[in-house]
Amino acid sequence: MRNFPIVKSRRLRSTPYTDRIEAHGVSSYTVYNHMLLPASFKSLESDYHHLKKFVQVWDVAAERQVEISGKDSAKLVQLMTCRDLSNSKVGKCYYAPLVDHKGLLVNDPIINKLADDRWWLSIADSDVIFFAKGLAAGKKLEVEISEPNVNILAVQGPLSDDLMAKLFGEKIRELKFFNFQYLEFKDRQYFVARSGWSKQSGFEIYVEDNLAGQDLYDYLFELGKEFNVRAGCPNLIERIESALLSYGNDFDNRDNPFEANFDKFINLDSNVDFIGKEKLKKIQQKGIERKLMGVKIDHDKIDMYCEKTLLDDENNIVGYVRSAAYSPTFKKVIGIAMINKPYWDAKTQFKIDISEKIFVGKICDLPFI
Amino acid sequence: MRNFPIVKSRRLRSTPYTDRIEAHGVSSYTVYNHMLLPASFKSLESDYHHLKKFVQVWDVAAERQVEISGKDSAKLVQLMTCRDLSNSKVGKCYYAPLVDHKGLLVNDPIINKLADDRWWLSIADSDVIFFAKGLAAGKKLEVEISEPNVNILAVQGPLSDDLMAKLFGEKIRELKFFNFQYLEFKDRQYFVARSGWSKQSGFEIYVEDNLAGQDLYDYLFELGKEFNVRAGCPNLIERIESALLSYGNDFDNRDNPFEANFDKFINLDSNVDFIGKEKLKKIQQKGIERKLMGVKIDHDKIDMYCEKTLLDDENNIVGYVRSAAYSPTFKKVIGIAMINKPYWDAKTQFKIDISEKIFVGKICDLPFI
Numbered sequence: 001m002r003n004f005p006i007v008k009s010r011r012l013r014s015t016p017y018t019d020r021i022e023a024h025g026v027s028s029y030t031v032y033n034h035m036l037l038p039a040s041f042k043s044l045e046s047d048y049h050h051l052k053k054f055v056q057v058w059d060v061a062a063e064r065q066v067e068i069s070g071k072d073s074a075k076l077v078q079l080m081t082c083r084d085l086s087n088s089k090v091g092k093c094y095y096a097p098l099v100d101h102k103g104l105l106v107n108d109p110i111i112n113k114l115a116d117d118r119w120w121l122s123i124a125d126s127d128v129i130f131f132a133k134g135l136a137a138g139k140k141l142e143v144e145i146s147e148p149n150v151n152i153l154a155v156q157g158p159l160s161d162d163l164m165a166k167l168f169g170e171k172i173r174e175l176k177f178f179n180f181q182y183l184e185f186k187d188r189q190y191f192v193a194r195s196g197w198s199k200q201s202g203f204e205i206y207v208e209d210n211l212a213g214q215d216l217y218d219y220l221f222e223l224g225k226e227f228n229v230r231a232g233c234p235n236l237i238e239r240i241e242s243a244l245l246s247y248g249n250d251f252d253n254r255d256n257p258f259e260a261n262f263d264k265f266i267n268l269d270s271n272v273d274f275i276g277k278e279k280l281k282k283i284q285q286k287g288i289e290r291k292l293m294g295v296k297i298d299h300d301k302i303d304m305y306c307e308k309t310l311l312d313d314e315n316n317i318v319g320y321v322r323s324a325a326y327s328p329t330f331k332k333v334i335g336i337a338m339i340n341k342p343y344w345d346a347k348t349q350f351k352i353d354i355s356e357k358i359f360v361g362k363i364c365d366l367p368f369i
Numbered sequence: 370m371r372n373f374p375i376v377k378s379r380r381l382r383s384t385p386y387t388d389r390i391e392a393h394g395v396s397s398y399t400v401y402n403h404m405l406l407p408a409s410f411k412s413l414e415s416d417y418h419h420l421k422k423f424v425q426v427w428d429v430a431a432e433r434q435v436e437i438s439g440k441d442s443a444k445l446v447q448l449m450t451c452r453d454l455s456n457s458k459v460g461k462c463y464y465a466p467l468v469d470h471k472g473l474l475v476n477d478p479i480i481n482k483l484a485d486d487r488w489w490l491s492i493a494d495s496d497v498i499f500f501a502k503g504l505a506a507g508k509k510l511e512v513e514i515s516e517p518n519v520n521i522l523a524v525q526g527p528l529s530d531d532l533m534a535k536l537f538g539e540k541i542r543e544l545k546f547f548n549f550q551y552l553e554f555k556d557r558q559y560f561v562a563r564s565g566w567s568k569q570s571g572f573e574i575y576v577e578d579n580l581a582g583q584d585l586y587d588y589l590f591e592l593g594k595e596f597n598v599r600a601g602c603p604n605l606i607e608r609i610e611s612a613l614l615s616y617g618n619d620f621d622n623r624d625n626p627f628e629a630n631f632d633k634f635i636n637l638d639s640n641v642d643f644i645g646k647e648k649l650k651k652i653q654q655k656g657i658e659r660k661l662m663g664v665k666i667d668h669d670k671i672d673m674y675c676e677k678t679l680l681d682d683e684n685n686i687v688g689y690v691r692s693a694a695y696s697p698t699f700k701k702v703i704g705i706a707m708i709n710k711p712y713w714d715a716k717t718q719f720k721i722d723i724s725e726k727i728f729v730g731k732i733c734d735l736p737f738i
Binding site: 002006014026030031039101125147246248253305307 | 375376377380391399409469497516
């Protein structure tokens with residue numbers, strides 16, 4: 001695949017950390033929520049091996065926040081998601097698929113409950129703010145909706161607890177998964193959550209002050225030397241191996257949450273009101289005809305810039321791979337694919353065209369084992 | 370400014386023409402509506418000179434359509450825009466700022482009226498589909514909202530009438546600005562509008578069939594040889610010279626339509642109902658404190674990846690440049706800037722830091738003369 005430079009502009013926003021990640025050797029970008037998101041540093045594979053062994057600092061400012069506050073904020077947040085938030089607690093993070101009136105997916109944010117009347121939706125790559133604004137205007141809800149100046153730094157990797165403890169103190173080791181707290185470093189308070197877009201453990205620091213974030217970035221590298229810290233970013237290989245889904249890649253507004261395996265975040269029996277509820281009940285009754293599964297392909301590389309068709313021996317469509325990368329762990333190309341119902345048995349074999357050659361692969365369950 | 374490659378993925382969608390523009394020498398990309406949009410071919414200046422003299426074919430599939438149809442479609446479309454569409458006619462295109470409940474800008478699409486109950490919003494770079502879906506769900510409107518598979522080819526430049534007449538017949542010369550018709554070429558019907566994101570005259574062909582579009586692309590080059598046709602794209606220099614505004618660059622959801630000089634598209638006295646109306650009335654009464662104007666700077670280059678501050682002699686903030694490029698015509702850097710009220714007099718002088726050197730410039734009216 002040829003390389004094409006990205007043209008920067010105000011519309012593809014830089015982050016408070018862009019100068020720093022460029023000094024640290026970022027080697028490619030993607031665009032996410034109208035913002036630059038680093039895609040690689042040394043190389044995808046080198047970054048991958050390092051992430052699984054040490055600790056990395058990520059500029060994930062592109063994970064923008066939609067802040068919803070005010071009297072009707074809990075009602076509006078609940079209207080957008082099929083996950084029952086009626087027992088949600090301040091200080092916790094909730095992974096919550098958002099659905100439209102057809103029961104189709106709009107985004108899959110982490111919803112942070114800051115107070116009973118103040119929420120941050122930490123969003124994937126779609127303009128949730130306009131969905132919220134449209135709904136609020138249509139229902140005449142008393143809410144404030146904005147995109148605050150929050151720019152997340154993620155600290156990810158098996159040594160992330162050690163590095164973070166050096167900055168924020170030993171008590172950070174007790175912070176539970178998908179919980180957040182305000183913690184102090186050099187007389188400043190930082191919103192720190194145990195979360196992140198890898199399964200190598202780690203934290204996300206929701207930075208509300210640009211200069212404080214830049215300082216923090218530099219301290220993380222200064223104090224992280226002994227842990228072999230490097231600049232990194234969400235890693236395509238690691239996130240597929242970990243079956244972390246990506247809105248726009250693995251699923252989008254043409255898919256419903258059952259098809260994306262979000263069953264445990266779909267609460268149709270509770271009393272809460274959300275806009276796609278009746279549609280999702282119908283979809284559940286009828287049953288789905290396709291769903292996301294894993295694939296393993298006997299090859300050592302793949303370029304993905306659109307979904308690729310999987311065929312059976314008689315050239316019937318098995319499904320479509322939507323993300324894929326070569327995995328040094330499985331020594332195969334692994335991917336996430338939307339698979340048609342007749343082929344849901346794991347180990348079903350298929351053919352795929354990669355760069356005009358035919359390769360074979362097998363369907364598997366997620367997560368990969 | 371260093372070059373960084375863009376990493377393609379399904380999330381940054383390719384278009385039906387991507388293979389063709391890469392064969393024609395695209396040299397950089399931007400991302401627009403989650404899709405690849407070419408940003409240059411030979412060079413920004415070479416493309417600019419060619420566009421002003423000959424004819425170019427542009428892959429602007431990234432100008433996505435939001436289709437709104439059904440019984441309440443006219444009502445929903447009107448709810449989203451401050452432009453009075455009550456006398457709108459089928460076959461016409463309407464440039465229409467969209468505003469939220471605070472009277473802030475959401476997008477500035479061209480609204481194509483296909484029928485009284487079927488509309489295409491040809492959008493700039495934000496997810497209007499979710500604004501529409503939120504509003505429709507909130508108001509319980511009877512509408513269908515979707516993103517159809519429409520991939521626009523633009524034919525732009527002073528020789529565009531000559532080229533298009535060779536394909537679609539001489540009658541195309543009579544098609545008026547911001548009107549569209551279905552026209553035939555090789556037994557197929559194409560939706561052709563006289564419009565486009567340049568002021569060099571031209572057309573946009575809303576292609577509804579990928580293969581037909583690819584054929585058309587090839588025919589445009591085959592039949593365009595005598596007009597020195599080239600592959601091109603919206604050109605930063607030309608669009609700034611022509612004062613064509615860009616959502617995300619020149620204005621965004623923090624700006625209102627008065628600040629963006631959209632006064633003639635704001636109809637507050639008509640009876641139509643749109644959601645930001647009361648807010649815009651208040652803004653109008655109070656008057657605005659800043660607005661978009663032009664700037665000319667005595668220098669020959671500028672890199673823009675965030676807005677740049679303009680200062681007066683006493684270091685007070687004059688405003689912020691949001692887009693800028695060197696213009697070979699004006700032999701200066703020209704730009705579009707949000708200027709504070711005390712500095713609205715054209716010819717006001719300011720200082721600007723470009724690559725750590727101070728240059729001087731002057732404010733001017735738009736369009737540039």
